[in-house]
Amino acid sequence: MRAEASATDAVVQDEGSARLIDGAAVARGVRARVAEEVARLKAEHGLTPGLSVVLVGDDPASAVYVRNKEKQSVEAGMRGETIRMPATTTQEELLAVVDRLNADERVHGILVQMPLPKQIEPAAVIRGIRPDKDVDAFHPANVGKLLIGERDGFAPCTPAGVMVLLEEAGVPLKGAEVVVVGRSNIVGKPMAALLMQPGVDATVTVCHSRTRDLAAHTRRADVLIAAIGRGRFVTADMVKPGAVVIDVGMNRIDDPTTKTGTRLVGDVDFDAVRSVASAITPVPGGVGPMTIAMLLANTVRAARQLAGVADAGAR
Amino acid sequence: MRAEASATDAVVQDEGSARLIDGAAVARGVRARVAEEVARLKAEHGLTPGLSVVLVGDDPASAVYVRNKEKQSVEAGMRGETIRMPATTTQEELLAVVDRLNADERVHGILVQMPLPKQIEPAAVIRGIRPDKDVDAFHPANVGKLLIGERDGFAPCTPAGVMVLLEEAGVPLKGAEVVVVGRSNIVGKPMAALLMQPGVDATVTVCHSRTRDLAAHTRRADVLIAAIGRGRFVTADMVKPGAVVIDVGMNRIDDPTTKTGTRLVGDVDFDAVRSVASAITPVPGGVGPMTIAMLLANTVRAARQLAGVADAGAR
The missing domain is CATH 3.40.50.10860 (Leucine Dehydrogenase, chain A, domain 1)
Incomplete structure (x- = not known):
């Protein structure tokens, strides 16, 4: 039922269901900007x-x-x-x-x-x-800069990719209630750190396996970010009507109807949640493609910083 | 109306109002343990x-x-x-x-x-x-270790002191709703990082000046931590009956009735909130005394780590 998105459209809307936030299209855009910047760095700075x-x-x-x-x-x-x-x-x-x-x-x-x-x-x-070559951004010095809000570190690729998706999809974050489900060092914690910074200004709650009445939290969310690593864990009753749902999960489940006998699903029960949310990322084709795109963007920035070359304004 | 606490009692209860969490007493206990550990390090390890x-x-x-x-x-x-x-x-x-x-x-x-x-x-x-001598714990590498949950870094003294106060006062954190008001690098952000770690397991929300309907958040809190730097900002109607309230604020306000013409108040309207909360830290005498005590504790740990001496179990 997924509509085809053009390379320039971050979102696609079907009748009566959430807009799809097309991570593959947004990632193509990021990679195109990276390629332009690489060409510039080669031409102008060798x-x-x-x-x-x-x-x-x-x-x-x-x-x-x-x-x-x-x-x-x-x-x-x-x-x-x-x-x-x-x-x-x-x-x-x-x-x-x-x-x-x-x-x-x-x-x-x-x-x-x-x-x-x-x-x-x-x-x-x-x-x-x-740390200045740590484009995966898991070194404590980069994690620390992320939380402090210092701009010369790197952000981990998956949460950084989610930030770009939200921006490209025009999701307002200032004052928004954002609930992050999952507190991993790779996604949940850095995601919360990015969202709570001045300038982004989301009000962030981090939920996890020990959270009491998880659904009461998720139902408050204007933006719900699922990163728990449990297939189709977030069900429709856990989502506020009109919320934006970002699915970071990548879970392989058995599915005898497919050639491989397995299928990739997110942390969100996509088909059901799609009828409640206003916008949602699919799996695959949502957050996944952003991760490598952000890795390339981090590497270009690392090259600029290490070589002392100014940013030309490309992201 | 504040009751006197003995050195060993972290909390004091008056009839019909919140227990007082006596930071001065808890800080004395921390300092006594630090002194014991210093004596041991001198005697056993020079x-x-x-x-x-x-x-x-x-x-x-x-x-x-x-x-x-x-x-x-x-x-x-x-x-x-x-x-x-x-x-x-x-x-x-x-x-x-x-x-x-x-x-x-x-x-x-x-x-x-x-x-x-x-x-x-x-x-x-x-x-x-x-970083291994950064006992104030503001170096990005220590901030990063704090968020990742690596144990060989340091935690900033004020939020670390709040954690000890909560523990000494017997406040359960596992699954508790904790709302931190304020997102400074010195208190709010590291406080949230400490509380969301596995093992502590609080569900943490970080609010700030851009938060929509702040009172709706603070009224959800089992534990409310005020660190916004605005005198008596948290009023009684913002507190859930029975909540534990930790006041990190230190604001000097005019008060012609005092000798100096000023008075120190917290971020919490103490007299009013005390009738709603189940436990509360006073200002002064709450979080304040903990900060230097934790600085000493961090320094003892730094000495042990730098000298390669094992922890004898003292905190």
Whole structure:
């Protein structure tokens, strides 16, 4: 039942149901602006933004993500590189690679794909990345700048992508009641940090598995952001009529009617909630495509900042 | 009408009004535990925790705070030092002093008293402090660890003090609705970060000057934390009967009936709210005394961490 969106339309409205916020279209727009900025940096400054992704082990889902990251960075005109390391890699070996990338002037963005094999402590690796090349934005120094509101750090790609989606869809945030369901370090917490900043001015509530009467909170939300990692958890009765619903979930469920026998669903019961909400992101094609687009945008900014080149106004 | 609390009682109840959460008493307890831990570190490890405070200029309120910090650190058996610099100090001169303290092995905690003269950028100074000596906990790396939930950073002293007050007063936080009014980097934001962590498990809403229908939020709160910097802003009609009210405000207002012609009031209309709340912190004598106590506790922990000494279980 999903309507086709043109590349320039962030939202599509069907009769009697929520507008669709088309993340694929918005992500294409972000990638186009990134490509323009890359072309400018090459032409005017001889600077080619470079993103290096490190993949440890053979997790098939990670391999797909990493391939997409490299592909999209190259398509945007950037230097994209994937460093593949065996599942038996030690923490020291991985940190040595990170150190080499930290020192490499051609590398402006470093991303170590998660999850990592058990013998490697993720926090140690994240702290090993130079904060000014940490385009995934999980280093404590970048998380701290995000909460403080300092602008020279990076925002994690998924919540940053949600902010762009909300803006492109024209969702007013000033004074809006925003309820974030989920408090992960990757989405929920940085999402709340972004929304509560002066200038954005949302009133943010962070709910989680221990929240009493979760539905009472979600029903207050002008903007409801679901990031709990439980398939179709948010049902229609949990949504205020007219609310904007952003679905960050990516859950694979069994579905014998499909070729693969599985299907991707969000944290929101899309078909039911769509009849209550005023706007909603689909899964797939909502928040998902934004993540890599924001990674590319962060990498271009890292390149500019590391090279001391001013922003030409491109996002 | 405030009842006298004994040193061991965190709360005092009058007939027909809220229990008083006695911050002065709780702070004495924290300081006593700090002193015990300092004695142990000296005796067992030859380690004397050291706190160095840098005061730039002649702001009289700052001079009082700094004197209290030195006095209380020395009373706890620590090495307390205050470095006074003229109001004309340049940023470079201040950073040079910070660098010297960063390198000084006798110094475990460094605090640069705010506000700073106009020619000095506070963010640059805060970033100049080694994160593992940043006992004020405003460095982005410590703020980030706080939000991520990593335990080896520090929490800012005022919100950390509120957490201890709530614990000592036996206020249940798991699943509780907590509303924080104010989103400053010093109190509101780190307060929210502490409360939303797994293990604490409060459901946190952060309100601010742009929040629509603020009273609707504050009336939902099981625990209401006022940190907006507006004298007696929270009135009785904004408080749910039986709520716990924590007043972080310190506002000096005119009062011709006092010797000085001024009086200190909190962000809460104490006399009125006291008849609605189940427990409340007074101003002065509530959150205020906790701040320096937590600074000392942070400094002892910094000394332990820098010296590689295990925690004996003292807080």
